[in-house]
Amino acid sequence: MRTLNLVLAVLLLLTGCAISGVSAQTSSDAAAQVTVTGVTLDPGVFIEEDVGTITVEITNNGAESVPIRRVTMYDADISILSSSYDTSMYLGAGNTMTFVFTVQAGVPQGIYYPTFSVDFRNAGYLRYPVELRVENDPLKISVLSKPDTFAAGKKDTVVIAVGNPRSDMVNGVVVDPSGNGLDITPSSYFVGNLGSDESVQVPLTITPSDNSVLTILVNYKNGVNNHQSSLQVPIRLGASKLQANPILSNIQVVYENGKYSVTGDVTNAGLQVANSVVVTSGDGATPVAPYQQYVVGSLQPDDFSSFEVTFTAPDNTSTIPLAVQFKDADGNQFEQTTMVEIPPASTGGGEAPGFPLPVIVLLVVLAVVIAGVVWYSWRKSHEPSP
Amino acid sequence: MEVLIRPDAFFSRIFAGEVSLKVPGLIAIVGAIVTAISAYVISGPTVKLISGAAGSSASGAMGLIGAFGAIGGFFAFLIGYWIIIAGIFHVISVIFKGKGSFHRTLTAGGYGLIPIIIGGIISALLALYYIPLVKVPVISSFSDPTAVTRAIAQLYADPAMREFTQISGIISIIFLIWSANIWIFGIKHARELSIRNAVITVGIPVVLLIVYIVVTTVFGVGIPGAA
Numbered sequence: 001m002r003t004l005n006l007v008l009a010v011l012l013l014l015t016g017c018a019i020s021g022v023s024a025q026t027s028s029d030a031a032a033q034v035t036v037t038g039v040t041l042d043p044g045v046f047i048e049e050d051v052g053t054i055t056v057e058i059t060n061n062g063a064e065s066v067p068i069r070r071v072t073m074y075d076a077d078i079s080i081l082s083s084s085y086d087t088s089m090y091l092g093a094g095n096t097m098t099f100v101f102t103v104q105a106g107v108p109q110g111i112y113y114p115t116f117s118v119d120f121r122n123a124g125y126l127r128y129p130v131e132l133r134v135e136n137d138p139l140k141i142s143v144l145s146k147p148d149t150f151a152a153g154k155k156d157t158v159v160i161a162v163g164n165p166r167s168d169m170v171n172g173v174v175v176d177p178s179g180n181g182l183d184i185t186p187s188s189y190f191v192g193n194l195g196s197d198e199s200v201q202v203p204l205t206i207t208p209s210d211n212s213v214l215t216i217l218v219n220y221k222n223g224v225n226n227h228q229s230s231l232q233v234p235i236r237l238g239a240s241k242l243q244a245n246p247i248l249s250n251i252q253v254v255y256e257n258g259k260y261s262v263t264g265d266v267t268n269a270g271l272q273v274a275n276s277v278v279v280t281s282g283d284g285a286t287p288v289a290p291y292q293q294y295v296v297g298s299l300q301p302d303d304f305s306s307f308e309v310t311f312t313a314p315d316n317t318s319t320i321p322l323a324v325q326f327k328d329a330d331g332n333q334f335e336q337t338t339m340v341e342i343p344p345a346s347t348g349g350g351e352a353p354g355f356p357l358p359v360i361v362l363l364v365v366l367a368v369v370i371a372g373v374v375w376y377s378w379r380k381s382h383e384p385s386p
Numbered sequence: 387m388e389v390l391i392r393p394d395a396f397f398s399r400i401f402a403g404e405v406s407l408k409v410p411g412l413i414a415i416v417g418a419i420v421t422a423i424s425a426y427v428i429s430g431p432t433v434k435l436i437s438g439a440a441g442s443s444a445s446g447a448m449g450l451i452g453a454f455g456a457i458g459g460f461f462a463f464l465i466g467y468w469i470i471i472a473g474i475f476h477v478i479s480v481i482f483k484g485k486g487s488f489h490r491t492l493t494a495g496g497y498g499l500i501p502i503i504i505g506g507i508i509s510a511l512l513a514l515y516y517i518p519l520v521k522v523p524v525i526s527s528f529s530d531p532t533a534v535t536r537a538i539a540q541l542y543a544d545p546a547m548r549e550f551t552q553i554s555g556i557i558s559i560i561f562l563i564w565s566a567n568i569w570i571f572g573i574k575h576a577r578e579l580s581i582r583n584a585v586i587t588v589g590i591p592v593v594l595l596i597v598y599i600v601v602t603t604v605f606g607v608g609i610p611g612a613a
Contacts, residue, residue: 374567
């Protein structure tokens with residue numbers, strides 16, 4: 001009987017061990033059916049010091065639920081800001097679970113592999129290295145076109161391009177131009193998303209009042225992280241190579257009837273149209289009727305028109321300025337001044353001098369001789385013919 | 387020479403016999419040639435003004451303009467100063483019951499052109515002195531009519547041009563009076579008029595012509611065919 005009991009006890013022990021071994025084998029098989037089915041990084045590519053999230057999705061492809069003790073992520077370089085999932089849970093057959101970890105890439109540019117780890121209860125671990133790229137390339141700003149020189153008060157266009165050399169898109173891109181003494185339109189330009197290796201052109205209309213620096217700030221987001229790129233463009237005032245250039249020529253000055261009359265041609269020697277061209281006398285002269293001002297109108301490049309202005313000037317004035325006012329296509333007013341010599345008022349410039357003495361003598365002699373001939377012919381007409 | 391200083395006796399002798407237009411015609415042609423030369427010289431500044439706008443490529447055409455001026459002057463003198471004036475004399479003399487053919491009037495008119503030709507030669511010589519002194523305005527294009535008009539006005543307002551125009555006008559009037567004196571005696575004999583009627587016949591168109599010369603000289607406009 002005692003022998004029988006012993007045999008039974010051994011059999012029970014062996015049976016228990018067998019059952020226990022079968023149970024452990026079953027848990028491992030079930031855990032092996034759990035796989036990582038998705039990894040999402042936000043942002044897709046980090047910039048140094050960026051904070052973002054890594055979202056890992058696992059799926060139980062088996063027919064049994066799998067008990068999970070702990071889910072965590074760890075890495076020697078990448079900081080994991082969020083806590084591990086320490087709560088025991090079951091991942092049911094055919095179910096999917098998502099785990100999100102907040103990380104900070106306080107590391108230099110490079111590729112890193114923080115490890116996603118799932119601790120199965122009595123069935124080991126699932127470890128999955130997640131690729132995390134860190135690139136420090138900022139958005140690039142370039143000037144596509146701008147005038148060689150700017151003119152004070154004249155509107156000109158600067159076209160910039162914002163390009164994304166990064167491996168992933170950035171979002172919330174906003175161009176903010178600024179500068180002292182600069183009237184800029186638009187004051188801000190919203191671009192939005194800018195994909196990898198894409199660029200966008202932004203035309204800026206600049207009206208400077210003085211020499212200045214145009215600062216172009218491009219604010220953008222990489223995930224939840226704000227970043228900024230900038231470019232400075234010097235704005236130098238000077239004579240534009242293209243702008244209209246009215247030149248006065250063929251100037252004739254005549255003093256008559258108590259006033260000066262200046263006539264001449266005004267030619268547009270520039271490459272742009274001069275609108276609303278007006279010629280008038282400048283400081284030192286007092287415009288008088290009938291031509292206080294002479295409205296020429298519009299002058300195309302290389303076109304010309306005549307003008308006439310009348311004015312009075314104080315005695316002993318030898319030069320007076322002639323002002324040519326014109327506008328560009330945007331209505332900006334310009335003025336060019338040309339100094340013109342004027343003859344003394346007392347000499348009556350333009351009047352023909354008297355006849356030279358030899359000519360007067362010639363005319364008198366001719367008149368006398370012919371008068372004599374006529375008188376002689378009449379005297380002889382009363383005499384009978386020989 | 388007799389026609390210049392004793393026209394009465396000259397025409398009395400000429401019209402006593404058969405008249406010929408050969409000599410009067412030759413005189414008119416000489417006068418036309420002198421006028422053509424003068425016109426060519428005087429048109430120099432105008433040609434220069436136009437060529438400034440037309441460019442150097444048009445220099446051949448500019449030479450043609452001078453030639454046209456000369457030809458115009460030639461025919462203006464031949465027709466205007468000889469045939470038309472003789473015709474006016476002939477028509478006016480009809481009022482005074484003038485006799486004699488137009489052939490005779492043309493003869494008298496032709497001989498009377500000699501003083502005008504002398505005056506034309508003197509004016510041409512003066513033109514050779516004055517015209518080079520004229521400052522020709524510069525115009526770069528004909529696209530602006532106002533500029534062209536003003537340039538031409540400036541040309542005629544040039545002191546040298548004005549002085550020449552005035553002297554030329556005075557000389558024209560002086561020698562026209564001399565020619566009128568010859569025409570009076572010529573018409574008297576050609577149309578068998580009294581001296582009073584001959585003076586009226588010649589005086590009316592000559593006075594009008596002198597008025598025209600004075601007016602155009604004051605305003606600086608050239609007289610076609612005038613010396």
